[in-house]
Structure formats: C-alpha cells, structure tokens
Amino acid sequence: AQKVTQAQTEISVVEKEDVTLDCVYETRDTTYYLFWYKQPPSGELVFLIRRNSFDEQNEISGRYSWNFQKSTSSFNFTITASQVVDSAVYFCALSEAMIKAAGNKLTFGGGTRVLVKP
C-alpha cells in the first residue's frame, strides 16, 4: 500500500526566510507520480507540481523549488524568501496510477501548515 508522510505539522517563519517542507513516500511500484498542492486559508486545493518517478531532476519555479531523491523516497519542497501570501497548508501526494481507467488516484500526506509572519 502506498503512504505519504509529512513529518512537519506546522512551520512558522518570518518573511524572507527560506522554508523547506519534507515529504517521504512509500510505494511498491516503479512507476508513480508525485505532487504538491497548496491549500490557502480560503480552502481550495491548488496544484503546484507533478513529477514522475523517472525524472529526478530538481525543478525551480520562481521562489519554489523541489528536490526529488528516489534513493531516499523523498520529494521535498523549498520556498525561498517566503512571503505572507505563502501562508497555507501544503500537501504532498502520490499516485501509482498503474490502471489507466482509475485515473490519477492520489494518496495525500497529512499536510504541513506554513505560517509566514511579517
């Protein structure tokens, strides 16, 4: 069975500090997808990134960067120079998606609440 663990339940930082969110996953499959979603206080789930298991290149998008390490089953997320608007709950998710008809069934981690103080 697949599992996603986000050990940090809450992180509090001061604006402009960097913050790294940890995500560790378990899966028996060799082909899978990893995701990060943001849930701001308004409650919606906003897609941030998807990686497939064959692509271990790190990715940077503006102030966001992701570090995927298959050897440690981790997919960590860093926000550089945090801003108050980054305050949200961030969820890491895993999809095995081996059955085409099932679509992208996601297993979510417990989420990490990030509080950025001015």
Added chain:
Amino acid sequence: EPEVTQTPSHQVTQMGQEVILRCVPISNHLYFYWYRQILGQKVEFLVSFYNNEISEKSEIFDDQFSVERPDGSNFTLKIRSTKLEDSAMYFCASSEVWNSPLHFGNGTRLTVT
C-alpha cells in the same frame, strides 16, 4: 483559465437526510473524482469516474454514496442518508487524461447536524 466549479459552497443538513453535491468539471477532461477532507485532517480519495462508470472507489465510498454524470457537464455526489461523521469538505476534481494532474474545485463544506 478553465476551472472546476462546485455548488453549493456550504450545505447544512440534518442527520438522515439525503444530500447532492454538484460539480462542473473542466469541459475537455475525461476523468472525474470526489475527495473529502474532514476538518484538520488529510485529503482522502472517495471515487474516480471514467467513461460513465465508477473506475475505482475507496472503503469510505459505501452503499450510502453514489455518483452520477446526468448530462454532459455535471458530476454529482449523492449521500443517501447522512451521518454526523459525513461532515467534511468535499472536493470535486477532474483530469484531462489518466495521468495528468488533478484540478480541484473550491469544495463544498457539508455540515450534518
């Protein structure tokens, strides 16, 4: 940018009543999903729907739950006889193809009293 829309945003119902949560997925998407999030907890998969039938469902999705795509645009989740523990935020999502990212709606907060 196209988005998934859900109505209502908040639904209050009494225990034992039936509720229908409505969703309009993104128009060219082929896969539809319902997830739920009990307050303060993780997001949990309920059901996926493809080609006009359920393709996968979780243990949570028991006989009290059903989904339907009554026309070309709407996707509904029905809870036949609500229980207190059904109180949660229910998210509808859709994806273009089987392995593409899910796009979520803003959710319907269901409160069962």
